Every structure is written in structure tokens, then in C-alpha cells.
Amino acid sequence: MTPIQTQEMRARRQPASALSRLIRNPVQLISAIILLGLFLVALRNVLPLNGAAEYQPDQFARQLIFGLAQGSIYALIALGYTLVYGILSMINFAHGEIFMAGAYMGFFAITAAQETGLLASDPVLALFITLLIGMLSSAVVAVLVERIAYRPLRNAPRLVPLITAIGASIALQQIFLRLFGASTRRYPDVGWFVLPNACPALGTQGLDDTGLCRGIDLIGGRYDVTVIGLELRILPIHFLVFALSLALMIALWLYVHRTKSGKAMRAVAEDRNTAALMGVNVDRVIVTTFILGGLLAGAGGVLYALYNQQVSPFIGFLPGIKAFTAAVLGGIGNIPGAMFGGLFLGVVETVAPSMLGLSSQLKDVIAFGLLVMVLIFRPQGIFGEVLSSKRG
């Protein structure tokens, strides 16, 4: 019997250094060079070489705010992707359309409110009802999609549910197109006035068309403000969108981490079969996940429509893809990660084209480029934990 050698005698094999790993992997090498190149171009534009910088700080600040607003909408959708992926390790391609459904149903709600005069008399209530109806209808659509398209295929081979998801996404978009027509519809202008005593400070900007000042209009207001030397154009709706998505994210996080059914959800995410053995009703948990994802996407839809004022059956597709990118960026399956990913993507997408001096046609190229870079360098995303092969 050979003597059992003791551990210490062995010379440990040092893990290869990060740099040498980078050199050996050509794909990472090339993308690193590209990233470096872009960074240098950005630096050249920002630094005030000969005279004023190509890219002014206040321009950066304004675009940062736009980016954050757009990013929080991406975040709300991305949360839906992360939840569903966590539970079923499947991308719910139709999630973009569920977002659109919320925006569209919100439109019918707010127009009905306008017709019945509620919008004029009590805008806050009307806005609340619109948000509620938007969220509920998205949840209903999400549950229907899960019930019809995903449940029967729960343990089919990996490719099958993915293809059903693509089919469901196209079908949903076309059903809305056939039912409600392709013409773009407009959310009516609505004013939500708060803090009337801020009137004197607002000066002329606070006056609406009737000439009197009723406070800060959270939805439609535009105010020029100079903050630490940067003259910025503040739209209160930006902060409303950002605040609401943050609040919803925190609420979701608390639900998942602090409640009983949240615990069940995490159990199912970990291992569906074992969770079932522990008495967790897996089907009900999955349905709740889709409902939560739907509610968040619906909220995102209504906020999006209030912010961009236009709704059509086609608005769901592109934001849906971008939101997936955000979810992967943040680390799929990780709730704060989805929020961060959404904001990060929103900002980069808005700021990068002008900072690099490119035309904004390339906005989507930057978004998809970012996705590829993340998957090359850190497939598990910024906050994600290493994807074990089981769920990878």
C-alpha cells in the first residue's frame, strides 16, 4: 500500500494570471481592444483640448437624466425577465408584448377618464386608475400566455419553450394589431400639480396657459434650472418615473426575500422538483411569478406612455429586447441587478452616441454591442453569481 502522501508536500499549481488568460482567448482580446479604442475617443471628446470640449458637461448632465428615465422603464421590464428566468430558466420573449398590453389598456382607461371628466376634476385619481388598469391587464395577459403557451411545455427540451415564446410574442403583437388597429394613439395631456407654494420660485415657467400658477406639474412640466453651474432642463416626470420604478423594485425585493410565498419562489428557482417535495405548489408559484412580472411590466408600460405620450401595437418589441439586455447585464435572476442593468443601459444608450460623436442611428448597435461584450467578459452579469451548468 503506497503511503498516503500528506497534502503539504505538494507544490501548488498557480492559477493562470488574468492577463495570460486574456491573451489566450482571442475573442476577449479583440473586444478588449475595441473597448479601449472607444474609451479613448470618448476621452478626446470630453477633455477640453483646444478650446471648449466637444462634449459639454451640461449636455452630459441633461442626457444622463434622459438616460435614467428611459433606463428605469427598461428596469421595470427587466425585472419581469429576471423573475421568470430565475424560476423557469427561460426567456419570456413575449414580455415585451405584455409591456405593450399595459400601455394600450392604460390608454383606454385614461381616455375614458378624460371623457367622463374625471381627468380634469381629479387627475391624481385618474392617473392611479390608469396605472392600476395597465398593471392588471398586463398581469392577465401574462397569466394567459403562461397558461396556454408555457405550462404544457414545462419539461420539454430546452429549445421548444423558447420557440413557443417567440411565437407567442408575434401572435400577441398581431392580435393587438388586428383588434385595435395599427394607428398610433396619443395619451391626453394631464397635469398633476403639487407644492403650490413653490409658485413664486418658478416665476414665469410655473404659469400654465391660463396664466395662473398651480404648483409644479409633475407630468407635463418643463423647468429650466441651473444646478452647480450646469443649466439643466428638469422634467419632473423623469423623477416620477425613476422614483416609482425604484419603489416597485424595492417592494418586489421585499416580497421575494421577506414573505413566505417569496421564499417559495426562491425555492422553486433553486430546484423545482425538490421544492415540490417540500410541499410547494409549483404551479401556483409560477403563476404568481408571471403575475408579478406582468404587474411590473404594466406599470412600466403606463409610465412609458405617460412619458412618451404615444402607444401602438409595435412599441413592445424593441424595449423588450433592450430590457433583456439590461437583465443579462445586471445578472439574470438577480433583482437589484436587473434594476442596475436597466439604468446602466438607458444611460449608455443615450449618452454614448453623442459622447463618441456618432449619429444616434447607432444607438441600438451600442445596446447590442454592450450585450455581446458582457456575455464575452462576464456571462453571469455584473451582480450575478456563477451560472452553474444546471441553470446556465
Place this chain on the structure above:
Amino acid sequence: MIRAVRPALYISAAALLLVLSGVLVSFQERQVVAGAVSLNAALIAGLVLAAGMLTAGRLRVRSGMAVLQGMIAGVIVGLPLVLLVLLERLIDLRFVFANLTQPVGATLLFSLELVPGLLVFFSSCLLVGALGGFLSSVSRRTMRITVFSLAATVVVGLVADQLDSVIAPVDGLFIGLALVFGYVGSDIFGRDSFWMRLLLGLFNGAAIGFVAGLLAASGGLVEGGGLRLGHVPPAIMILVPGYSLIILPLIFGILGALGALMRTTPRMISTFVHYGGVLVVILTLLALRRGFDTFDAVMVLAISAWAFNTFPWRIEESVRQFNGLTVVQRRVVRVAVYCATLLILVFAPAFLGQYMTNVLNLVGLYIIMGIGLNIVVGNAGLLDLGYVAFFAIGAYTIGLLTTPSILTCGGVPPEALSGELVLTTCTGIMNFWQAWIVAILASGVGGLLLGTPVLRLRGDYLAIVTLGFGEIIRIMLRYDDFSPVFGAAQGIANIPRPILDLTTLNPAWYFVFDSEASMYYLILASILVAIFVASHLGNSRIGRAWRAMRADEDVAQAMGIRLARAKLLAFTIGAAFAGLGGALSATRLFGAYPDSFSLLVSINVLSLVIIGGMGSIPGVVLGAFILIGLPEVLRELSDYRLLAFGVLLVYTMLVRPQGLYPVRYWQASAQALSR
């Protein structure tokens, strides 16, 4: 109880969607049977019938109860529609449902007043529901025959105006005569020996052919001639007028022989002849009647009922017989089938006319791309949503190399050159064939480059990243700053059609591929090459490696398959096929325009691969004909093509994941045959 009624609920929801989407308005004037049945009526009746059959079918009850069940289903579908019509009177639906250009009532109530209209509509729903219920209780065979012949009549009614010029009545007449004479003649005299029967059939057919030749030579068939019987020029006259007295007897002789062998030959050939004859009869009927009214409808219903009656039995027997054959016989049959289809494909443009050939060309392009994507998705299991990027690379390479562009004019953008200068400086312009090879190589390399970063990704990640690549390339092609190279939003125009200049061999051989038929042959040749390459690859060691990789990547690696190399190979070959198709599409459309390379193309190709049957080449061909050909022919349905794709994708995955023409069947038979 609820479970039994669930199909009726689903169908009732579908009916509501149909009505609210305003589709009935655009279908209203589309007549299936002139004067009697409009497309609306056919659709609603079809839905109610299906609801009746499904509900009653589930409960497996005696006919009495079944009829009642059918009625209940009729109510479930009819009632919401009636309520909708009433609701419409109260509030204006047009604001919410924008597509309702006309009130729902007008389309549903057979243009009667409100109350009588509703009564007529509701009672007809009950009646049709009851019929559905009754059908489900009767024997399965009769149910299948009635349903299939009704469906066939509706389809023929819809497509009648396109099919009335496929066969000239005179041709149909002579083909029918040759078959009948061959069958009857050989039956009476040469009953016993096979060769005797064959000879007689041949002789009778040749006699018919001779008569046809005489008729053609006599000029009776010319426009306005007495025997023209219709406006379509008969093929007899077109085929080689000089030698008609030799060619025609030969062709009709073969037909006579086929007629003669109807009884004795293996079931397959007789089935083929049997249904070929049925098709010819229907086409001749349409060509004669030039319209489709109630009489035609009844005729087609009767013919299809008779045909479907024997259909399942004939198919089972031919499959049984086919399996019983020895290996050599099977190889002969396979070669015979291939030759027959090739023959039909070669003569198709002459029969179908320019418009149908144009449709076939579009279907052909999608077949080429489908075969390419089938390798990537069907065999290797890599869900590629950015396939249109390689299609675009192929098209733009042809565009750049066969027209004055920055590549062919030595780096000088052509706008800067005035007219004459272009001729002198742009010496780099290639002819189509050279550029085609470069296009295939370029898209192959594109596949390699785009494949490398995604090697380690799986399933959904891969789908999204390839979708991203597709979008990146589409945006780059349309990007303003690249306009001297790619022409930005204008794309590249004036791409010439291919010219085959064989004047060195024989001064007369100078072919310009400018007509639809010439492009058809070019596309047909490309498809054959594509099938040749893809099936050989699929059946080889590499094909097996791909299929293993698709089933279980880790185990495949344990079998010695280098995953990176296999995936890259699949990507490259798939991309090369797309490049081949892209080049043909660019020259066919005389230009490469950025709008025609949208994500929609990738989804179209993906749908026909998946619905056709992942991994099966005949599945791709079948998928292309149904998903691309049908909407082109039924143009008013082309608006609902995307809706149909979406629903079909979900339906296929739920009910028939292996697709319409599953690879299992194809591969097993291919292997069996190849031994």
C-alpha cells in the same frame, strides 16, 4: 362538463377575435362560391362546425345526444356574436376596435334587418352546430371525408381565378382521353399478360397523341380557332410545333401506358396516376367554366369526396407495399420518383405562367435559406435569430461587385464620376457568376466571424445575441455615413440580371436571365445543389455530430466531437447558403434595399424550418410552400400572415414538435434506402 366545452370556448374566442378584427369586412366581397357562399359565411360556418364536432366528439355519446351537444357548441359560438351586434347599437365600438370600418351587423346578418337577421344568424349557428355534432357521432371515415371535401371545395373556390389558366381545356381533354383509353383498352384485350397490357396502353395513348398532333397542326387551336374552348393557349400547340407529330404520340403513349397499368402496378404509381387524373379533371373544369358558381362547387365536392374516400386506404397500402420492396426495387422507385418530380419541375413554368413562376421563385429563395438555417437550427440546435444578416451580406456583395461601386471603381465613390468616366474607371465590375462565388464565400466568412463570440452561449442567450448581430448589420447597411459604400437608405440599384455568354462554344448560346422562367431554372438549380450538399452533410459523420450536439452537448464532447469546430462549421455553411440565396434575391429584384432585410425575414425562415420539421429537408420544402407560397397566392390573406406564423409556431410546439414532415420518418427511410 367544463372540460368538454373548453374547445368550444376557445373557438368562440377565436370567432370574436375574427369579427372584431374587421377581417370579415375585407372578406365580404370575396366569393368562395359565386353568388352563394362568401368567405365570411364559409369561415363562420367552419368555426361553428369545428366547435360542434370537437364538443360532441369528446363526449363519445350516441348520435341523439351528439346533435344536442353540437347545438350547445353552436350556441356558445353564436351567442357572443349576437350580443356583440346588439352592443354595437348602444356604444360606438369603432373607437376601441379601429379596424371595424363597417358595423359588425352588416357583415353577419346577411344584409337583413336587425331582428330577422339575428334570428337567421342564430338559427344557422344552431343548425351547423348540430351538423357538427352529428358528424362526430357518425363513423370516423365519413366524418373525415365530409370535412376534407368541404375544405377542398372552399380552397378550390378561393384559388379558382388563379387556377383557371393552368391547363387549357383541350390539353385536359386529351390527357383524360389518353388515360381512359389506355385503361379501358388494355383491360378489355390484354387482360392477362403485363407486357401485353403495357403495349396496348402505349398504343392507345399514342393514337390519342397522334390525333392531338393533327389537331395542333391543323391550326384549329390558334386564338379564336373553333376548337380553342377557352382563352388559355393549349400546351399541345406550344410544345415544339415542328415535331408535334412525333413528340405528342410519345407523351400521350406514356400516359396511355400509365392508364393501362393503373390496376397492376404497385399501389404508389396507381395512386399517383389516380390523383393526377383527379387534379387534371378539376383544373380542366375550372378552365372551361372560368368562374366558380354553385354547379362547379357541387362538382368539386363530389370529385373530392370520391377521391378522399379511397385516399387513406391507398396511402396505407402504398406505404405497406413500399416497405415490402427489396433494396434494389426501393432504389429504383426512389430514382423514378425523383425523375418524375424533376420532370414536373422543369416543365412547370411553361404551364404556370409568369405570375405563378414569380411566386415559385420567391418560395425557392426561402427554400434555399430554409435548408441553410435547417443545418444551424434543425441539425446543430443553435437557435439563430440573426440569419437575415448573412442574406444581406450575399445581396450586398452581389450589389457591390456587379455595379459601379466603391469596390469596383478603385475606391472612388461612383457619384463623383460623371457618365462616361464610370465606364473607364470601374474596371473591377464582375459578371454575376464570379460575384456569386465571392458572395457565398463572404457570407460564409461572415458566419465564421459572427459565430466565434457566441460559441459558449446556449439556447436563449444565443438567440438574443444572434438577433443583436442581425440588427447591428441591418443598421450598419442603412447608416448614413456608409452611404458611399452601401448607398445608405437607397441601397444599391440597377443590379443586372445574370448573363451566360457561351458564344465561344457556340455563337447562338447567349442567355440573358431576364424572364421569370430563366430565374426559376437558376433558382431550381441552386436548390438542387443545396439539397445535394445539405443531405450529404446531414447523413455523414458531421451530420451525426451536429445531431448529437443538439441532443446533449456535454456527452457529444465526450464522444470526441470538438464543439467549437462543429458549431462554427454549422454557422459557416448555414451562412453560405443564406449568401447564395441573398445573391439570387438581389439580382432578381434588380437591387438590394435595406428595408427587405428586416428581422421579419429571419422569423419567416425560422418558422418554416420549425413548422416544416426541424432537421428534415422535405419539411423545409413543404414549410416554404405553405408559409410563403400560400399567402402570396391568397393575397388578401397575406395581411394575416404574421398572425398565422405566431399562432402556428405555438401550435406546432404544443401539438406536433417534430413538425409537419418529421425528420424521424425521412431519415429512417433515407437510411433504409441508402444501404
Place this chain on the structure above:
Amino acid sequence: MTQLLLDVQGLMKRFDGLTALRWVDLQVHEHAIASLIGPNGAGKTTFFNCVTGFHASDDGEILFRGESLWGKTADRVVLAGIARTFQSTRLFGNMSVIEHVLVGMHSRLKTGVLDAILRTPFARREESEAAQRARALLEFVGLTAYEQQLAERLPYGLMRRVEIARALASEPSLLLLDEPTAGMNPQETEDLMRFIRRLRDERGITILLIEHDMRLVMTISEYITVLDYGKKIAEGTPAEIQRDSRVIEAYLGVMPDEGGEFGRP
């Protein structure tokens, strides 16, 4: 002693915190039938995965016929001549039995892309040879009757044999069998034992076996290594292992005291 085929020294494998294998040494000699036993979760399958390149081991050395396999991926390991089966049979869903064996031969065949496309004489010859070899292998494992059937639809015992035939197709010199008798009745286990002996005697293949069926292990293996919690706690001939107190302790748990009512086996 016959020539050393597989020499694993100080194999180390950590899964972020959990040390699955801790300094494991294992030697297998040419034409030997060796076994690797140990309670569940001892790291036996992880050991197989590290040797066959499924998992990258963190430290240690793997020498096969003197050539180092450390850091090589699974496809290179099978080229070197090591084949394996899996604990739960992982067959290809869309393939027939004979296709499984043909895929198993993938590393031994040379048909390239061009040969396949043009179906050159070389390709056709290699294909027919491969088919013949595959049929011979099926004959050897007794699956000739099921050649064209979908592998996943066969009964469990036959699926096991398909997996073994697939592993043999790459003409290995070392075959790693991961609990081949799991789910088999005694009669089938008996057949398998004879089959393993025939493999070693007729085809000269060295066998390394992971097994829980002690009767099979003790009768068939010439050398046994015991793992517990990722550490090698004993190795030697079946007789020595049976007497080794640490092995008993690992399997039956800690003895209450010397003369306890359990007593010696």
C-alpha cells in the same frame, strides 16, 4: 507488475468552498479491472469527470501512458483512449441505436467536410466500414435486433448496453463505467459481470468501475480504491479492503465501542 496505464497524483477539485477531491492518488495497471468505491457523495463521479476532462481539476497531475491529460477537454481525452459511461444513462434523444455507436466512433473517423459533401469514394468506404464495425459491436453487446430503433425507447437494461457500446466505439484502452449495474436485477448484474470479464479478456480493455454492489466489486475487481469525503482512505486487493476498519467505518458509520453488539463482520 504490468505497465502503469493511468497514474493520477494529488488530484484536487473545489466547488467554491466545498472540496470534492482532496489530494487523490490512483493508479490503474494495464488490463486490470479496478474499482472505485465509497459512500454516496464521496467524490467518485467527480473523480471520473476530472479524469475525462468534464470538469477542469484545480490541481494535481493525470498521466495516461505517461502523457499528461491535465487541463485537456473531454474530446481530447477520448482521443487519448479513455471512454466512459454516465451514472444516469445520457443517450441522444433523436438517434437510433446504430447512430449512437457511429457517433461514438466520431473521434476515430476522418471524413472531412468536402469528403462528406462530395461523398468521395474515401467517404463511402469509411462509412461502410464504420457501419460494419458498429454492427460487430452491437453483435458483441447483443443489440443487433434493435439496430434501427430509437435508443431512448428501449428498456432500461438495453439502454445501459447502448451506452457501453457507444463508449467501446471509440476503441478505448481504458473504460470508465459509472455504476453500470444501477437498477439491474441480479440476473442482469451476473450477465454484466461476465461481459466485463469478456471485455478485458477478449478486447484487452482496462476497466475502472464505480459500483455500490459489493458482491460484484469484490468478485470482479483486482484492485479497489476507497474514497470518503473526497479523500482516499484505503486501497488494495478486495481481501485487504474487506478487513480495513476505516472502510467499514466509512460505510457503516462510527462503531459505538469495541465489543458493541454489532461485532465484527
Place this chain on the structure above:
Amino acid sequence: MTRQARLLWVAAVIIFAAAFSACGQQPQIVPTIRPTITPTGIPTATPEASAEATASARLVGRTLLRQASVVSQGGEVVIGLSAALSGEGFAPLGIDIQRGAQLALAARPTVRVGGAEFVVSLDSQDDQCSADGGQAVATRFAADERVVGIVGPMCSSACRAAAPIFDASDYTTISPSCTAADLSMSGFTSFNRAVVSDAFQGVIAAEFIFRPADQGGLGVTRVATIHDGSPYGDGLVRVMSERFTALGGQIVASDAITVGDTDFRGLLEDIAQEEPELIYFAGFPADAARIADQRGDAGLEDALFMGADGIRTQEFIDLAGDSAVGAYASTSIAADSNALSAFLSLYLGAYGEEPPAPFHANAYDATNILLDAIEATASLDLDGSLVVDRDALRMYVRNVTDYPGLTGVLNANGSGELSVADIGISQVRDNAFVEIAIGSVVDGSVVLLLNEE
């Protein structure tokens, strides 16, 4: 298979491919004439340029055979209509064109040739405003012997894809809405259009923006241009920018949006840096409304907004809300003659709604010109059937002079342009487009006539 044998195989394949392609014909040069608009002059395609272009077209298509449409006695003369009848975004435009043609045929149901009268019927096909659709419809008409002439196709990409096919069978097409500038300069023999080319619309728009207020213009020198990436948008912006810089104005920023995207604030913020006085957008209503609306968020609320005929619809006003007030749009219909208003009331009577798009009058004129051409060039055959010599028909349409159309007096310029050179400029005032000026090209230079307030 030894290595050399395999290499042999590869070599054989390559040699075969090279040989096969080498014997292909020497590359035939097709001089594509991109829309080379001379900086100063108006894009006039001089007659000799078109002859040379026709020669090259011949190289592309088959040599033009002398073909004729034959309509047997008692049969119908068929006029083909190619427009987008489906596809929600384009359907309103296509249906509007179809109605224009139908109204023309309602007024003139028959054609009188040599004493015999033939009923004229309209065969409408859906070209889905795409290259594929345009070509499919073109082959369908080319295959039908009874079709004499074609009104359409509708969109520039369809026009460009279908033209070679119509050329090959020597057809005559008059498009009521293909405005891409280069279509009449690419040597297509079959292409004509009864609508003002973008070349004119862009030039007149540039003049209107640049000219000082007292000469009827806006007096703006700093302009930012945005287009929606479609051939129409890209071509129009190119022409306008070229003319505007020639006049001395400055294009401070030029960018493009991707259709389907909804948030342009980043783009507008970028443009705001250059402080443009006016934003010129070439595209369709939904995107135009978003840009008009979101420009306020980026600090450009005092910048003017101008579009082209694509946005001159009620949909733009509804979607842009109050930020549409004061927006300008150039459009092809200028002459507000009483014939036009009579036609509009006829339209309202027949279809119960205002025309949703601007091209109905152009379709009306195109159909009538085709009917005139048939009556002028057709002849009766011995057996009484009508024979229309397509080449003669084509020449007739290419040389129409002083035709009193709804859109003004139309003159052909010999290479496909068949329209008056007047462009109307209108502005959004209390929720509707009001025409405020008419620009026309008078022998090379632009004359701006202001409507009295």
C-alpha cells in the same frame, strides 16, 4: 483518402467554378446615374441624357420587342393599379389612390377607338409598398395580355423593383406617388410619374426656408435635418441639404432615426447643441409627431419644425398635440382650382370621408392621361378587336404637353417626369393644415407666391 487526393478534389472544384464563371460574359457596364443634382441648377434631366440612359436600360433588360396589348371585340380594356392595399401603415395611402382611379373611370367608363367602344376596367393589385410586392404585381400584369397601362406602383422601392419588368414588356406606368428623385434618371423606359419629384420638393423647401421674410420665406440660416432611414426620407433630405448649402444656408446637424424607436430626446439634445433655428424632418406622421413633441424636452421648443408631404395628414396634428402648432409641411397638391374642389366633393359623396392622404388627384390625372393615350394610339384590327401598340402609347405619354390636370397643367419632360412643378407650403393653424404659399419652378429658378392672409 490521402491528403493529395483530397487536395486534388478541392482543386478540381475550384477550376470548374473559375472556368464556369470565366466563360460568363464580360461585365456589361450599366452606368447607374445616381441623383447627381448639379449644385446650382434644378435637376433637369436633359433629353439627350435620357437617350443615353435608355441605351443603358436596354443593356439591362432584353431588347425591346414590338409588343402590343390585344383586346378582343366585346372584351374589356384593363388598366392595372399597383398600390399598397394592405399593411396598416400604408393602406390609407393605397386606398386613396385606388379611389382616385375609380373616380376617373366612373367619369369615363369607356374608350372610343375608330367608332368602336370598349369598356375600361380597373384591376387593383396589392404591392405592399415593398420591392418584393412591387415585382410580384409587375409580373402579374406583364403576364396578362389585356392590361394596357398601369397606374402605380405606389412606393419608391416598389417603383424601382418593378420598372425593369415593365421595361422588358414595354409597358407604360404612371405613378401617382413615387417621388424618389433618381427614378426618372435611371433610364427606365416604362416609368412616368404624375407627382412632383422630391428633387423639386426638396429644392423649393430649401428656398422657402432660406429666403428672407419679405420675399415670402422664413429667413432661416441654421437648419438641422433628420430623416427616417427610408429611401423617400433619405433622398428628400439629401436634395434639400444640397440646395440649402448652395443658397448659403448652413446644415448644422444631420442625423437619422430608426423607425420603431420612440425616444429621440438624446438625438434632439445632441442637435440642441448646434442651436438650429429650424428642424427639417423627412418621414411619416407618427415619428414626425414624436420629434415635434419631444423637441421641447430638449430645449428646442422655439425651433421651427418643417416636414414634407409625408406628414401632411390629420394624424400628425392629432398625435403631436399642441407642439404641432406652427409646423410647416410642403406638399405636391398646389392648384386649388375649382375642378379640384368639385373632385373633392365628388370624393366625399362617393366614399363618405375626407381623403386620408394627398395622392388621390394625382391618381385621377394619371388614369385620365392613360385613357387619352389609348384613344390616341389604339387602332382596330380586322376582326374588330382593339390593338394598342405599347411603344406608341409609351411615346404619347412621354410627350404629353399642357394637359389640364387636377394638380395643374402637366408637361412631360421626356424622361418620366409628368407633373407641374408647383409645391404648396402649408402651416398648422388651429388644428388644420392651411396653405400659406406656393412655390414653382419657372425656367430654372424658384418663384414663391404668398397666399394673402
